Amino acid sequence: MAHAHGEYYQPQPSYWPLIASFALFSMAASFTAYLNGVEIGKYLLIAAIGVLFFMMYGWFREVIRESEAGLYNEQVDRSFRWGMIWFIIxxxxxxxAFFGALYYTRDLTLPWLLGEGAKGVAHTFLWPEFTEVWPTNGPQSVGGEFETMAAWGIPAINTLILLTSGVTVTWAHWGLKKDNRQQLIIGLFLTVALGFTFVGLQIYEYGHAMDELNLRFSSGIYGSLFYMLTGFHGFHVTVGSIMLLVVLFRSLAGHFTPKHHFAFEGVAWYWHFVDVVWLGLFIFVYWL
Structure with missing residues (x-):
């Protein structure tokens, strides 16, 4: 059990960070293997995601027990806040990094391949027949013919869903600060429902993109960036929805007070960050 000594808090040694590191590394390695044609990679990826969720369950349970036992003081609260700030940074x-890759490819590399700018002379040797514009799928369409995802369909609906979820989680926060538990619970329930609705629509969007638009990872640099950016964001929405669900269950159990509720605030910060990233995705990946 962890111990609090006045202003200094001493946690017990924990193996959860090690399990988290193992899960994240395994996810990256297995996903890379799957992209390179190793069939077992997708099964290892599923197993790694399972380990990650197991870690979240175990680590959340441990922290919740310590918090409800009254072990956390102001020094711990500051530590948690700074930890969450650096995590979001x-x-x-x-x-x-991925937005930078999109900018470099679309706004710098393509003009060079078209012969524009100081580095444009290289197109004579690298790709003299290049005449395409964005999105490109490589020399001689090595990625196959594909269509881009229209912005004013599911992406626009998902944008509205996430913006609405930002309002509902803020409304829930106001309820908590006013000690209005009914407003807190309703706001959190709506936010969780909107989050999982977003994920469900994105899964449907991926099926449409692959089956009807032939938009895949192999569809040149555009396909790779599209799935890396939207896929990682979807993963973040999934994790954020799970964390909000935990906060909802804790609220139903009577946890949190108007002055002591950093677990709620930390998840709300993360959720607003996810909202802002999606706005960037909608503008620069789908719209422009």
Missing amino acids: SEIFFFA
């Missing part, structure tokens, strides 16, 4: 850079 790391996520910003994670998505910035």
Whole structure:
């Protein structure tokens, strides 16, 4: 059991970070193997995701028990807040790398291949017959012919869903600060429902993209970036929805007070971050 000594909090040694690292590494390795044609990779990926959810269950349970036992003080609260802030900052850079790849490919590389700019002379040697514009699927259409996903269909609906979920989670937060537990629970329920609805629509969108538009990972750099950006975002929405579901169950159990509810605030920060990333995806991947 962890111990609190005045202003200094000493947690017990934990194996959960090790399990989390193993799960994340296994997910990356198995997914990479699957993309390279290793059939067992998809089964290993499912197993790794299962380990990740097991870790979340175990680690959440441990932290909740310590919190409800009164072991956390102001020093712990500050530590949690800074930890969540740095985590979200790391996520910003994670998505910035993929947005940067999209910008580099579409706004810099394509003009060079068309012979524009100081580096445009290279197109004579690298790809002299290049005449396509964005999106491109490589020399001689090596990725196959495909269509892009229209912005004003499911993506627009999902945008409305996430923006609405940002309102409902904020409304739930107001209810908690006013000690209105009914408003808190209704707001959280609506947010969770909207989050999982978003994921369900995105799964349907992927099926439509692959079966009817022939848009796949192999569809050139556009296909790769499309699935990496939207797929990782969908994974973040899934994790965020699960965390909101945990917060909902805790609220039903009577946890949290108007002055002590960082677990709710931390998940709300994460959810607003997911909303902002999706707006960037909708504008730069679907719309432009």
